[in-house]
Amino acid sequence: MSTFAPVDPGFEERVRESFSRLTLMRTIGARLVKVAPGEVDIDMPVRDDLTQQHGYVAAGIVTAIVDTACGYAAMSLMPAGANVLTVEYKVNFMSPARGERLLAHGRVIKPGRALTVCAGEVYALGDAAPKAVAAMLGTMVAVRDTAEAPEARA
Amino acid sequence: MSTFAPVDPGFEERVRESFSRLTLMRTIGARLVKVAPGEVDIDMPVRDDLTQQHGYVAAGIVTAIVDTACGYAAMSLMPAGANVLTVEYKVNFMSPARGERLLAHGRVIKPGRALTVCAGEVYALGDAAPKAVAAMLGTMVAVRDTAEAPEARA
Amino acid sequence: MSTFAPVDPGFEERVRESFSRLTLMRTIGARLVKVAPGEVDIDMPVRDDLTQQHGYVAAGIVTAIVDTACGYAAMSLMPAGANVLTVEYKVNFMSPARGERLLAHGRVIKPGRALTVCAGEVYALGDAAPKAVAAMLGTMVAVRDTAEAPEARA
Amino acid sequence: MSTFAPVDPGFEERVRESFSRLTLMRTIGARLVKVAPGEVDIDMPVRDDLTQQHGYVAAGIVTAIVDTACGYAAMSLMPAGANVLTVEYKVNFMSPARGERLLAHGRVIKPGRALTVCAGEVYALGDAAPKAVAAMLGTMVAVRDTAEAPEARA
Secondary structure, eight states: OOOOOOSSTTHHHHHHHHHHTOHHHHHHTOEEEEEETTEEEEEEEOOGGGBOTTSSBOHHHHHHHHHHHHHHHHHTTSOTTEEEEEEEEEEEEOSOOOSSEEEEEEEEEEOOSSEEEEEEEEEEESSSOOEEEEEEEEEEEEEEOOSSOOSOOO | OOOOOOSSTTHHHHHHHHHHTOHHHHHHTOEEEEEETTEEEEEEEOOGGGBOTTSSBOHHHHHHHHHHHHHHHHHTTSOTTEEEEEEEEEEEEOSOOOSSEEEEEEEEEEOOSSEEEEEEEEEEESSSOOEEEEEEEEEEEEEEOOSSOOSOOO | OOOOOOSSTTHHHHHHHHHHTOHHHHHTTOEEEEEETTEEEEEEEOOGGGBOTTSSBOHHHHHHHHHHHHHHHHHTTSOTTEEEEEEEEEEEEOSOOOSSEEEEEEEEEEOOSSEEEEEEEEEEESSSOOEEEEEEEEEEEEEEOOSSOOSOOO | OOOOOOSSTTHHHHHHHHHHTOHHHHHHTOEEEEEETTEEEEEEEOOGGGBOTTSSBOHHHHHHHHHHHHHHHHHTTSOTTEEEEEEEEEEEEOSOOOSSEEEEEEEEEEOOSSEEEEEEEEEEESSSOOEEEEEEEEEEEEEEOOSSOOSOOO
16 A cells, blocks of 8 residues: 655665664564554553553553654665654544554655655554554654764754 | 642642552653642653663653643643543654653643643753753643543543 | 544535635635535635745645634534634645645544544645645634634633 | 844844745735844734634634744744745644734744754734734754755755
């Protein structure tokens, strides 16, 4: 369904290698389940230590997985040697993040040399039909992937 | 500096009690450091297990603390028996979230019976002068605080 | 393609009647071209008096038509007697708004009794293939449609 | 109150010259009333032809003036020869845009070589005390100001 052609044929390996260095994703038990050109899915189990006051997964964690899915969707279309940072995002919360697992889907809606616009959704999965939990619209920026930390995001 | 008068004189206790049930805040080591009418500060130590690929605190965690600060800033102006949910937020990331600690400041810019508009910032603290890491603008909604989980956010 | 069932069978008439009172839409030459349950399209000619410094239609006007399309998409699913106000929106600009016409598409992604979440896009139409100009994600609120002006939006 | 030092001492003239080419601002009667380093104010009379269904100034027009104020606030800190485009913005609407005039205030919260983060507010002015109508948080990008139209925003 993707209509984007990757510039770097090694995009999947590059995305998977970068994801493996995202300590937070390991901490929360999130896994990369799909890496296609301009599209990435991330899955995580619902866990009690990540909840807010009603017992649902907290907004920040829901945001973390859809931000990561969108960031890697953007990175999948970038040339080798490029890394990605989040410039900004906006997220709407639509239903409680509960059930057995959450699935975040991120996709590129406008690639660019510097800036990439992405959209994403998070779904709650369990016994019932998948339910949309959150929707995101955000902006990613390509940065050169160096050993040194980028001094600034912009 | 706050210009808001709380409707419920027990607002601070109510906020602190609700915060104590936010499991995610405990998981990431975040603490409530200020609860004033329409203004809440949250502090957290920078920790390796919450980072992204460059070793900075991940965007979702930065978002979690400023969302929580904004949510409780909104709740501080609500009547007793009201709880708060995040309708949506938008966050801009401005500098790497590194240093020793992060401080999130949330404040109400427009209270309302149902909807409250909030703004917030996250600062990185350490040896150097505090540096703005992120800025947020978002919308909170008052919900009745019942034992049952709210079926829908809206 | 819409999966929403309208509560009010007279939704289209209600939307068209409300649109006819939007003076700004008349001022900029915008027309309602589609009203379906949860989906509305608005078309406007590109006009020199609505441009920014590069000669493209200004961001505020691009926003006005997609906000209106989203607002009426939300209203199409509300009961008779309900009107709609924009709580907030976020818009990404992706390409210059030029060509012969702009087409704004608004759709509901999560209806609700009080709050409705909408997404929208604006396309530039002309000799070339339609090009995505902007993407929106926003929140609408239902208000009772009275003769008096609502004192507050929330 | 501004803490920013302009790189280009001719920033005000540059901003005023660019503003004079914004046809939409002329169409809606908006005027630049303040140009300081990192801060710009725009004033416009409330006019019947710019309203929505309740007789208030439409959200898109409110957005247009605060977007323009923020864009020029960003441009005021850019070097000579740089122009500015809006990457994205998020706006919350807080009170009806009515009264005699609207005043939009835009300010830089994080300048950058490529990307600048801005915040802004719109106030309704008239007989009563100024009332906050809208709040914005957005991202601007510097582009080289050439005679040719930029093919892409990013």
